Amino acid sequence: MNMLKEVAVKRPCSFIFIMAFIALAVLQYKPAVLNYTTRFVDFAQYMLQHGVTLFPIADDLQPYPDYTVMNTIIVYLVSLPFGRISILSMGFPFCVAAALMLVFIYKLGALHDKKWGAYGVVFALFTWSFLDGVNSLALDVYPALFTVMCFYLAYAGEVHKQRFRLLLVLAGLALGFAFRGPIGLIGPASVVASYYLLSRQWRMLVVFSLLAGLVLATDVAVLAWAAYLQGGEAFLHEVLVMQGLGRFGSDHAPRYYFYFSAGLLTYGVTAFIAVSVILRKGKHFFESTPHPATSMLLYLTGWLVVVIVLFTIPSSKKARYILSITPAISLLAAYIFVDRSQLFARTRERLLKFCLNLPVVGLGMLLFAFVHGLYAETPLQPNYLGVFTGLMALVAIRPWMESRLCTHRHREFTICVFGAIAFLTLDMFFFNPITYHLELAAEPTPKFLPYWFW
Numbered sequence: 531m532n533m534l535k536e537v538a539v540k541r542p543c544s545f546i547f548i549m550a551f552i553a554l555a556v557l558q559y560k561p562a563v564l565n566y567t568t569r570f571v572d573f574a575q576y577m578l579q580h581g582v583t584l585f586p587i588a589d590d591l592q593p594y595p596d597y598t599v600m601n602t603i604i605v606y607l608v609s610l611p612f613g614r615i616s617i618l619s620m621g622f623p624f625c626v627a628a629a630l631m632l633v634f635i636y637k638l639g640a641l642h643d644k645k646w647g648a649y650g651v652v653f654a655l656f657t658w659s660f661l662d663g664v665n666s667l668a669l670d671v672y673p674a675l676f677t678v679m680c681f682y683l684a685y686a687g688e689v690h691k692q693r694f695r696l697l698l699v700l701a702g703l704a705l706g707f708a709f710r711g712p713i714g715l716i717g718p719a720s721v722v723a724s725y726y727l728l729s730r731q732w733r734m735l736v737v738f739s740l741l742a743g744l745v746l747a748t749d750v751a752v753l754a755w756a757a758y759l760q761g762g763e764a765f766l767h768e769v770l771v772m773q774g775l776g777r778f779g780s781d782h783a784p785r786y787y788f789y790f791s792a793g794l795l796t797y798g799v800t801a802f803i804a805v806s807v808i809l810r811k812g813k814h815f816f817e818s819t820p821h822p823a824t825s826m827l828l829y830l831t832g833w834l835v836v837v838i839v840l841f842t843i844p845s846s847k848k849a850r851y852i853l854s855i856t857p858a859i860s861l862l863a864a865y866i867f868v869d870r871s872q873l874f875a876r877t878r879e880r881l882l883k884f885c886l887n888l889p890v891v892g893l894g895m896l897l898f899a900f901v902h903g904l905y906a907e908t909p910l911q912p913n914y915l916g917v918f919t920g921l922m923a924l925v926a927i928r929p930w931m932e933s934r935l936c937t938h939r940h941r942e943f944t945i946c947v948f949g950a951i952a953f954l955t956l957d958m959f960f961f962n963p964i965t966y967h968l969e970l971a972a973e974p975t976p977k978f979l980p981y982w983f984w
Contacts, residue, residue, distance in 0.1 A: 542644070543633045546651055550629040553655075554664050557958050558621035562976040564969045567620075567667040569594070571977040574605040574615050582606065584756040585769075593761045595768040598753070600709045601669060608983075617981045620667060627675045628664045634678040635857045639864060641689055642823055648943065649864035650857070653803075655950045659796045659849050660856045661957050669710055670853040676706035677718040678857040681833065684722045684738075688729070696738065700745050707749040711773040715746055717854050720840055724832040729825070788847045789838045796849040797859060799884070803877060804834070804862035810873055811865075827865060833858040867942060882942060885949025886932070889924040892917065892956045899964070911967040916959035924952050 563571050573586035573594065585593035586602045601623055609619040632651050639647030654660055663671050680702040687695030699722060706714035719742040726735035757769040794801050808831050814820060815828040837854050841847070866874035866881070896917055903909030931948065935941040970976060 542636060542640075542648070546636055547629045547633050550632045550651075550655075551625050553954060554625040554628050554661075555618060555621065557661065557665050557954070557962065558617055558625065559958070559981055560617060560962070560966050561981075562970065562973075562978040563617070563620060563667070564966070564973045564976055565666070568973075568975060568977045570601070570605070570667055571615060571620065571979070573597075573602040574609060574620065577602055577606040578609060578613075578615065584760045585765075593757075593765055595757070595761075595765060595772040597669065598708060598711050598773075601672070612983045615979060616983050617979050618983050620979070621664075624664050624667055624671050627671050628660070631671070631675045631678055631857065634675070634682050635860055638678065638682045638685065638857070639861050641686060642826060643868055645943070646823075646861065646864055646868045649867045649946065650861040652943075652946045652950050653800045653860040653863045654856055656798065656953055657800045657856055657860065658798045658957070658961070660853060661954075662796075662961075663850045663853045665957075665962060666850070668850040668853065670850045672709035673706055673714045673717045674853040674856055676702050676709070676714065677721050677833075677837075677854040680706075680718040680722050681725060681829075681857075684725055685829070688731070696734075696741070699738070700741055703742055703745050704749060707746070707753075711753070712746065712750065713773075715742070715749065717837060717840060719746075720836050721833045721854070724836045725829050728828055728832045785847055786842055789842055789852055793847065793849045793852065794838075797855070799881070800856075800859050800863045803866060803881070804859035806877060807862045807865050807874075808834075823865070823868065827862065830858045830862050834862070867946075878942070881949075882945045885945050885952070886928060888949050888952040888956075889921040889928070892921045892952060892960065893925070895956075895960065896921070899960075908968070908971070910964045913959040913963045917955065920955040920959060921952065924948065924955070 569586075569588065572588060576587045576591070577583065580587065580591075582603060583593065583599065585595070585599050586597055588594045604623040605615070605619055608622045609615050612619070632654055635650045635654055636647035639650040660674075662668075663674075680699045683695045683699045683702065687693060687699075703715045703719055706718050708714075719738075723735060723739060723742070726732075726738055753769065753773070754766055757766040761768075807827065811824060811827050812831075814824050815831070817824070820828070834855050837852050837858075841851050866877050896912060896914065899910040899912050900914070903911075928948075931944070935944055938944070
């Protein structure tokens, strides 16, 4: 235990990455891959059989135009030594990307206060859409990583007066394109541009916009060349439509309000507190000499607004499309523990009370699911043993923890971690099994895979 504490203090980034990767890999557990992500299994299996291609190949051995090949290549490389696809090999790149995202959340917050970064990580783990995105193998996890990476590099470059970091930002944009296509570059670039705009760095804004446009044009040219090589002119047209203008037109209703209502609600308590921080601190954003932390809140607010507005334009809308807001709302919410004034005192106390009571609330939800199953035609199917054992252990720990933490300087952080563990327990044993069984009943072609690599 002492060694663990020493690693956490001396090497916080390594500690966050390792612990987050383990937790997210455990959350990946399920017997089968369902829904649209079954095609990712096909892509990886065909690559194991036929070798590396420039685009993923589908059932008819034809290239698939809607996705770039980078995620498939990583799954292929991870699976190759074992000769088969597994749940862990499918989830490995997503767990790595999500764990790295948490590391950059910490590093970004720690530029002002290590406590800010640490709380930001905890709030990210409180965000249901983020956990669901990783668990469901949503490719939007990659833009979320490259957005926080590029923002950190741009912001830290200004803080430390290291303008050469702009080259690393451009490299991050190129990686975003490689993993998610044009939207994987446009999202992070828009967030970085909003930072330069709000910080009034006009020269950097112009230079960055020109260079980001050049990177986009180069990447589109490479994408078009690869599409032409693999599938000819017809496939090239498909790729440009599916990964370009085709995303802006569909038979979906526009629902311009979606990300300002139901879409944001799936980000849970983190989004609610983040909005509360914006409303309470917003009047200080444009003061003549704002505090550096207040400026940081302004840039994070710009990040949140830019992503939501950007993804409001396409007709097709899903909560996972805006996963890139996770770092922003996590750090915005974490500010309530950085600002020790009375402004957020009630919010802090309510959150800490919620964290302490979450195991009991979870047990109440478990009881409801049990009673519901006695009468419903389609009963909910949580992992009763797992969720009951995990939450009862937390309920048993709570009195001991509270007695030991009365005057401890890390009392609030420990209680938040306690709440995050309770939420992760509910996600793994309650929400995920229920969602899995409901989707399995409607899935015509589930991909049953072993969990372990071997």
